[in-house]
Amino acid sequence: MRTYRSYLPDIMADLSDRQKYGARRFMRNLWQARWLLAVAVAALFCVQFFAGMPFMVLPAAIVALLLAAGISGDATGDGEQSRAAAEAGELQSLSAENLAAAVTDPLIVFDDNASIIHANAAAIAAFGDLRAGMSLQLKFRAPEMQVLIDAALAGGGSPSADFIDKLPVERVYRVTASAVGHGSRLHVLLFKDQSEARRIDRMRADFIANASHEMRTPLASIAGFIETLRGPARNDPAAREQFLHIMQNQTGRMARLIDDMLSLSRLEMKPYLKPGARVDVKQVVESVVDSLGPLAKENNLVIERDFADGPMEVPGDRDELYQVFENLLENACKYGQDGDRVVVSIARTDKAPQPGIEVTVRDFGPGIPEEHIPRVTERFYRIDSETAQSRKGTGLGLAIVKHILTRHHGRLSIQSELGKGSAFTVYLPAN
Amino acid sequence: MQSLHIVSAYDEELKYLSKRIAAMGGHAERMVEQSVLALVNADPDLARKVVEDDAILDQGQREVDDKAILLIGKRQPMATDLREVIGVIRISADLERVGDLAKNVAKRVASVGDNSMQPASLYRGLEALADLALTQLKEVLDVYASRSVETIGFVRDRDDQIDAMYTSLFRELLTYMMEDPRNITPCTHLLFCAKNIERIGDHATNIAETIYFIVTGEQMPVERPKGDKTDRIVIPAR
Numbered sequence: 240m241r242t243y244r245s246y247l248p249d250i251m252a253d254l255s256d257r258q259k260y261g262a263r264r265f266m267r268n269l270w271q272a273r274w275l276l277a278v279a280v281a282a283l284f285c286v287q288f289f290a291g292m293p294f295m296v297l298p299a300a301i302v303a304l305l306l307a308a309g310i311s312g313d314a315t316g317d318g319e320q321s322r323a324a325a326e327a328g329e330l331q332s333l334s335a336e337n338l339a340a341a342v343t344d345p346l347i348v349f350d351d352n353a354s355i356i357h358a359n360a361a362a363i364a365a366f367g368d369l370r371a372g373m374s375l376q377l378k379f380r381a382p383e384m385q386v387l388i389d390a391a392l393a394g395g396g397s398p399s400a401d402f403i404d405k406l407p408v409e410r411v412y413r414v415t416a417s418a419v420g421h422g423s424r425l426h427v428l429l430f431k432d433q434s435e436a437r438r439i440d441r442m443r444a445d446f447i448a449n450a451s452h453e454m455r456t457p458l459a460s461i462a463g464f465i466e467t468l469r470g471p472a473r474n475d476p477a478a479r480e481q482f483l484h485i486m487q488n489q490t491g492r493m494a495r496l497i498d499d500m501l502s503l504s505r506l507e508m509k510p511y512l513k514p515g516a517r518v519d520v521k522q523v524v525e526s527v528v529d530s531l532g533p534l535a536k537e538n539n540l541v542i543e544r545d546f547a548d549g550p551m552e553v554p555g556d557r558d559e560l561y562q563v564f565e566n567l568l569e570n571a572c573k574y575g576q577d578g579d580r581v582v583v584s585i586a587r588t589d590k591a592p593q594p595g596i597e598v599t600v601r602d603f604g605p606g607i608p609e610e611h612i613p614r615v616t617e618r619f620y621r622i623d624s625e626t627a628q629s630r631k632g633t634g635l636g637l638a639i640v641k642h643i644l645t646r647h648h649g650r651l652s653i654q655s656e657l658g659k660g661s662a663f664t665v666y667l668p669a670n
Numbered sequence: 671m672q673s674l675h676i677v678s679a680y681d682e683e684l685k686y687l688s689k690r691i692a693a694m695g696g697h698a699e700r701m702v703e704q705s706v707l708a709l710v711n712a713d714p715d716l717a718r719k720v721v722e723d724d725a726i727l728d729q730g731q732r733e734v735d736d737k738a739i740l741l742i743g744k745r746q747p748m749a750t751d752l753r754e755v756i757g758v759i760r761i762s763a764d765l766e767r768v769g770d771l772a773k774n775v776a777k778r779v780a781s782v783g784d785n786s787m788q789p790a791s792l793y794r795g796l797e798a799l800a801d802l803a804l805t806q807l808k809e810v811l812d813v814y815a816s817r818s819v820e821t822i823g824f825v826r827d828r829d830d831q832i833d834a835m836y837t838s839l840f841r842e843l844l845t846y847m848m849e850d851p852r853n854i855t856p857c858t859h860l861l862f863c864a865k866n867i868e869r870i871g872d873h874a875t876n877i878a879e880t881i882y883f884i885v886t887g888e889q890m891p892v893e894r895p896k897g898d899k900t901d902r903i904v905i906p907a908r
């Protein structure tokens with residue numbers, strides 16, 4: 240888009256700078272050659288005096304001499320200068336990028352036109368596509384960022400702002416813009432992550448709100464049974480046994496609620512994965528299948544495996560992916576009771592957006608009504624919470640699955656047909 | 671020299687326009703975010719701020735329109751350049767509508783009143799719907815920055831997800847209204863809020879179509895063939 244013409248003002252500014260610089264250098268060279276020059280001028284006078292040179296020649300000769308001294312010095316100066324510049328250039332091109340890469344906070348270098356020159360790996364991990372030449376103002380559209388970038392381009396000081404990015408996970412940054420060196424056309428944006436403190440506050444508030452809300456029902460039910468046991472049912476051993484059994488289920492559910500709420504909070508506390516680790520999906524799924532064998536048996540189900548050949552590795556966190564497949568398979572065993580089997584399949588896929596691994600957990604139970612499918616990953620969402628199977632549930636299992644997959648840049652798709660069963664498919668990018 | 675000069679001034683004007691679009695986009699995203707937050711937290715102060723902020727988008731659209739029309743008259747752009755200017759006019763109109771819809775959600779905060787009267791699952795559903803619409807808007811505007819229209823296929827998928835989510839919320843709201851007539855007033859307002867958010871997603875899709883047109887000169891492929899209904903419902907992790 241940018242034409243030669245639009246570069247011109249920059250080049251002109253550059254040129255006039257160079258001219259000023261050149262003049263300064265000329266004076267410096269003259270000063271350095273001052274003794275030599277004095278001798279030469281004296282010599283000229285001598286020559287004129289003795290040889291009777293025409294009068295006009297003398298000033299011209301002096302001017303020529305001065306010029307020569309200034310320029311010759313200039314030439315040697317230029318040599319040094321350009322060597323130094325070459326070295327500095329090498330250092331710059333080599334180490335500026337390395338330096339940016341070594342910074343663990345997101346960092347973006349941009350020019351006078353707010354075009355991105357370079358974004359380090361942390362910036363790309365945090366904000367996605369930041370290719371060189373992209374307009375910074377088109378990418379960082381939040382009002383506070385627009386103000387900050389304008390201030391940086393206007394020059395003067397190091398403006399900063401609090402930038403809140405809501406999606407895909409909420410992050411809060413303290414962003415500072417500063418010019419690189421003096422009179423350079425480059426600027427740097429540095430993002431300091433402040434999300435942690437905010438997340439702790441939020442987690443506490445959420446936890447309290449959810450706990451008080453979700454615990455109320457089982458607590459009320461337990462309190463009711465205690466009352467009955469102390470009153471009307473005091474001398475009824477059969478009723479007592481039954482009520483104690485229900486109470487035990489309720490306390491069990493409360494314990495599970497606390498566990499699930501804690502693990503969701505813990506996930507929310509650290510929205511990024513540790514980079515670098517790779518996980519063998521097949522091996523993780525295998526161990527989940529093993530550990531859920533007893534539950535399947537209890538529900539008269541067989542778990543069938545349909546694994547493609549070859550290694551199936553993805554970047555990710557083993558424990559978290561274990562939790563994903565455990566929650567899905569547990570649901571399949573719990574809600575797919577009417578079927579006689581559950582099928583777990585693993586396959587490679589080349590489908591968009593990039594090659595990856597797909598794990599599908601399929602059951603042959605009642606299925607999920609269409610209108611509930613988009614909702615089941617919401618926290619505490621349970622369909623028909625009065626059935627025996629879901630009474631034990633917390634409604635947090637799929638919310639946890641969704642959260643973990645977000646961190647893995649993966650996705651969950653759900654296919655279900657009433658009366659035929661459901662299939663939950665996890666896609667994980669291979670790179 | 672003269673023609674080069676014209677090209678440069680034209681570039682500068684176009685660049686200014688897309689910068690204005692980005693700023694409008696940023697304001698629209700923020701308004702949607704805050705209107706839903708105001709609704710979920712029953713926060714009348716935040717709602718009032720959103721209503722006031724709408725003026726920024728109205729003004730932005732007027733300015734973009736004026737500048738774009740002036741530019742067309744003065745420079746008489748052709749082909750790609752003309753598409754770019756027309757595109758800017760269309761996008762700013764969509765963003766202005768997004769602002770109106772967010773403002774409308776904010777205006778209903780007072781009428782919905784005490785949010786503890788309705789089940790929490792309703793608000794979680796609205797939040798999930800808003801997240802989908804906002805993600806759509808954000809990713810579409812990101813494509814405006816990167817021009818990588820080859821990735822724009824995500825728009826259709828998410829459009830379907832937004833529809834499915836809206837339908838589900840609609841049914842849930844109807845259920846509450848039938849359960850208890852006292853729910854009718856607040857739930858009607860919430861129904862309109864859900865509808866507004868769904869339409870914000872539609873405007874984001876329009877913007878995607880415009881961007882596709884700017885970059886390729888062609889219409890965005892309408893719809894991939896649909897298989898059975900169930901496989902359209904994808905809950906994205908992102």
Ligand SMILES: Nc1ncnc2c1ncn2[C@@H]1O[C@H](COP(=O)(O)OP(=O)(O)O)[C@@H](O)[C@H]1O
Pocket residue numbers: 566570571574575602604605606607615616620621622623629631632633634635636637638661
């Ligand atoms: N395989 C399945 N078949 C039918 N319904 C399911 C299945 N998996 C999940 N569900 C529904 O989705 C809801 C949410 O699931 P989840 O988040 O795992 O919570 P929980 O299992 O603790 O209730 C469940 O209550 C159930 O109604």
Ligand SMILES: [Mg+2]
Pocket residue numbers: 566569570632634636637
């Ligand atoms: Mg579960």
